[in-house]
Amino acid sequence: xxxxxxxxxxxxxxxxxxxxxxxxxxxxxxxxxxxxxxxxxxxxxxxxxxxxxxxxxxxxxxxxxxxxxxxxxxxxxxxxxxxxxxxxxxxxxxxxxxxxxxxxxxxxxxxx
Amino acid sequence: xxxxxxxxxxxxxxxxxxxxxxxxxxxxxxxxxxxxxxxxxxxxxxxxxxxxxxxxxxxxxxxxxxxxxxxxxxxxxxxxxxxxxxxxxxxxxxxxxxxxxxxxxxxxxxx
Numbered sequence: 001x002x003x004x005x006x007x008x009x010x011x012x013x014x015x016x017x018x019x020x021x022x023x024x025x026x027x028x029x030x031x032x033x034x035x036x037x038x039x040x041x042x043x044x045x046x047x048x049x050x051x052x053x054x055x056x057x058x059x060x061x062x063x064x065x066x067x068x069x070x071x072x073x074x075x076x077x078x079x080x081x082x083x084x085x086x087x088x089x090x091x092x093x094x095x096x097x098x099x100x101x102x103x104x105x106x107x108x109x110x111x112x
Numbered sequence: 113x114x115x116x117x118x119x120x121x122x123x124x125x126x127x128x129x130x131x132x133x134x135x136x137x138x139x140x141x142x143x144x145x146x147x148x149x150x151x152x153x154x155x156x157x158x159x160x161x162x163x164x165x166x167x168x169x170x171x172x173x174x175x176x177x178x179x180x181x182x183x184x185x186x187x188x189x190x191x192x193x194x195x196x197x198x199x200x201x202x203x204x205x206x207x208x209x210x211x212x213x214x215x216x217x218x219x220x221x222x223x
Contacts, residue, residue: 004154041149041198043213055209090154097209100145103154 003027006091006104013081014112020077021107023091031055032074033092033101034066043090049074050097086111116203118214125222130191132217134184134201145202145211146175146186155200158186188219196221 006023013019025032033056034046048056049068063079074091091104117135124130136144142163147155161168161175161184168175174187184201198216205212 041216043155043200043216045210048210092155098143098204098206100143100157100160101211102157103147105154 004091004093004102004104006089006107008107009105010108010110012110012112015081015083017081018077018079019081019109020075021089021091021109022073022075023104024073025091025093025102026072027093027095027102029093029095029102030071031094031097031099032068032071033094034074034076035090035092035103037088037090037106039087047074047076048097055097081109081111083111085109116201116212116214118199118201118217120215121218121220123220123222124191126191126193128191130188130195130219130221132186132188132199132201132219134186134214134217136182136184136201136203136212138182138203138205138212140206142206143204144175144177144184145204146173147200147202147213149198149200149216151197158199191219191221193221193223195219 004025031050033048036044046060047066052068065077068074088106088108090106092101094101145160146158148158149155172189176185198218200216202211202213
């Protein structure tokens with residue numbers, strides 16, 4: 001009965017590879033987000049989607065491409081992975097843009 | 113935009129109360145949140161308060177809001193080892209349709 005689930009939980013890969021992280025929410029929420037948490041635990045919003053439409057697109061390299069096939073899913077594809085992409089990536093969802101956000105458990109990405 | 117500030121580290125003995133502080137800069141009506149992040153886990157929404165309230169209590173948690181000083185605090189009564197975590201305050205940034213997070217406050221509970 002997990003509310004916001006993301007896969008995989010751990011991702012270890014080599015520089016230059018392309019990888020995807022998947023996120024699904026079963027809360028019936030309209031809005032989904034991707035955050036990046038760095039080694040100092042600082043949380044930075046990357047993207048948000050409302051009803052499958054892109055609302056927020058922060059200054060993120062265009063190697064990062066979100067895709068929302070439906071309201072319950074927001075996937076993150078990353079091309080040409082770099083060392084600096086190592087971080088924990090969190091997916092979140094909320095009823096709308098101004099309601100409390102519920103987070104997944106994170107995907108720990110390590111670039112070798 | 114919003115700028116949310118938090119102190120970094122707090123150690124507390126089991127059974128004592130702990131208080132975590134946060135300041136924010138936006139003066140408009142807004143929601144303010146406390147999230148808890150345990151090691152290796154995601155962020156768990158603990159509680160939230162609307163800016164027209166001064167206080168909210170939920171079991172061992174008490175949120176106090178001082179609107180004049182733009183100061184938010186979270187008091188945990190009878191702190192337990194399971195309360196060891198990083199606590200983030202966050203504010204709804206209506207203008208930019210996002211949450212503005214503080215840098216987090218690590219709480220370590222000593223048995």
